[in-house]
Amino acid sequence: MSGKLFVIEGLDGSGKGTQTELLTRRLQGEGRAVRKLSFPRYGDPAAGALTEYLHGSYGQKPEDVNAYAASTFFAVDRYASFRQDWRAAYLAGSLILCDRYTTSNAVHQTAKLPRGEWDGFLDWLYDFEFGKLGIPRPAAVFYLDMPPEASQKLMDKRYAASGEKDIHEQDLAYLNHCRQAALYCCQKLGWTVIDCARGGVPRPVEEIGEELRGAVEAAL
Template identity: 25%
Template structure:
């Protein structure tokens, strides 16, 4: 089969420098004469994306299960587009993907059980917390990245960076729980990395000088610049 483009995902905690590093990667790849497409999730331009944006800015309240499914639906909106770009030989560079959606949903649900609205205490029913298997299910069969770079940073360091705390999930305790879930996801991906369709998961210390982070990431990206021979894998399959 003809070589296809590589699918690379940049993940990480809030204020870890994901978007900045993804843009640096994009410019560097283009400077080398290769075609690259950048996608950022959630994509807030779609109708679903606008609902997510309202929620993230605390302008609306939604059940956590609904929020998780909205984030997944937002990714599915672009699944065929990603596959099309890869088939054309273009490298797809993604700022956040399914792993973020899973990590934030599980981390949030692990702290506070969600209750259905009720005017009677006797009829109050608690919904089941969002578990890792439940959170993974809606994203099953999405295109699987060939490489995921997780930018790791402590909440204490993130707190010193500009803009921290502007959105709903940017709280130190929440970020610690998200970090723990990301670690478990990384272990799961790493355990299946030799199986067909499972790309590498690498952890990058994002608390260092920005240029050091950039160079480490570039070292992981370079081997994929000329494309991939294998078919596109599918998440969790």
């Protein structure tokens, strides 16, 4: 028996980590076997290349590293995590909740490409990670849609105390491209969209959490 893999996806500052944590606690409180994961796994040896990339070691702009090369950095981290950490739990039937997954490559790397190349890249990406590498395919993806202008304000507060943004987070034009790519992925790949702002103002965390919980229950 294999478990189910659910992904909480969204742009930087959309509240993915918060919502994944809240949802995990809620489901565990209901007696479900749940494992929470978060990608990338900063500090792990398998995340070395992606950390260098995000810190600008291979170029100061996201597009300095092409979509296919950058995707491999993040995919290696997921492969290592699956083999070393959560494979047994997944095969035993646990629900795996991921804060980001292959879906982040779909969003952030598709955005680097001309519109006419999006379908080809997404086909390659899913075959590479789920076919060639053999990591589990998500049973459901929930996309937290926060406009980049709103998420930037939230990130400014976060990084005022914790440090500099990475090369993705500091490029607003790139994040707007990512949102366009994400909404395309939602339509093409059947992701569930959770609107996280009204009139450019973020909705309350609890309100978003209730909507997400309902969508997850429907998927279960």
